[in-house]
Amino acid sequence: MYKVLANLIYEKGENAFMELGNIYLQVIKRRFAQIKEQGDGTFEQLDETDIHWTFNEASNSIAVIVKHMRGNMLSRWTNFLTTDGEKSNRHRDQEFINTIQSKQELLTVWNEGWSVLFDALEQISAEDLRKHVKIREQPILVLEAVERQLAHYASHVGQIVYIGKQLKGNEWKSLSIPKGNSAEYLQQMKQRYGK
Numbered sequence: 001m002y003k004v005l006a007n008l009i010y011e012k013g014e015n016a017f018m019e020l021g022n023i024y025l026q027v028i029k030r031r032f033a034q035i036k037e038q039g040d041g042t043f044e045q046l047d048e049t050d051i052h053w054t055f056n057e058a059s060n061s062i063a064v065i066v067k068h069m070r071g072n073m074l075s076r077w078t079n080f081l082t083t084d085g086e087k088s089n090r091h092r093d094q095e096f097i098n099t100i101q102s103k104q105e106l107l108t109v110w111n112e113g114w115s116v117l118f119d120a121l122e123q124i125s126a127e128d129l130r131k132h133v134k135i136r137e138q139p140i141l142v143l144e145a146v147e148r149q150l151a152h153y154a155s156h157v158g159q160i161v162y163i164g165k166q167l168k169g170n171e172w173k174s175l176s177i178p179k180g181n182s183a184e185y186l187q188q189m190k191q192r193y194g195k
Helices: 002-012 012-045 061-078 092-094 105-122 141-173 182-193
Strands: 132-135 138-141
Touching: 012 105, 061 092, 061 105, 061 141, 105 141, 132 141, 138 141
Parallel strands: none
Antiparallel strands: 132 138
């Protein structure tokens, strides 16, 4: 990735890199927001008991997944550009012990993590994308660190949505294109964006 960016700067100049970096930052903010919306849409459909359901002892409940995500977000995104992403005050193993008592507490924990993430994203400039940060002492390109977290959170929110769908069954309200509506959705997009 770094070589691609270096070649872009060499071939097109610094302004091209900065323009691409600014576009990337806008896109990545939207992608994180879309992932959060998937979780939000799931939580709206769940009740107090749903957030604690597990398939078996090896499984994590939605409450545990959210607790882990918050711990990761606070660690990775607090002082993102200046400190190691694995903070010394993080106790990762404790994140997998359910201490969340209510749906309201779950939402508070969820929103706290995302707030730290979105605040950090606002501090990143296009120039910062070619710098390095550390995670557990390993130097990682900022661009790669951002992508790494995007993939991590998308996988966990996918788990949350999947659990919600299993619990709600036929009562589940789709968060994307409902089954059987692909052709209708395509028509709507053609009408909206087509020429």
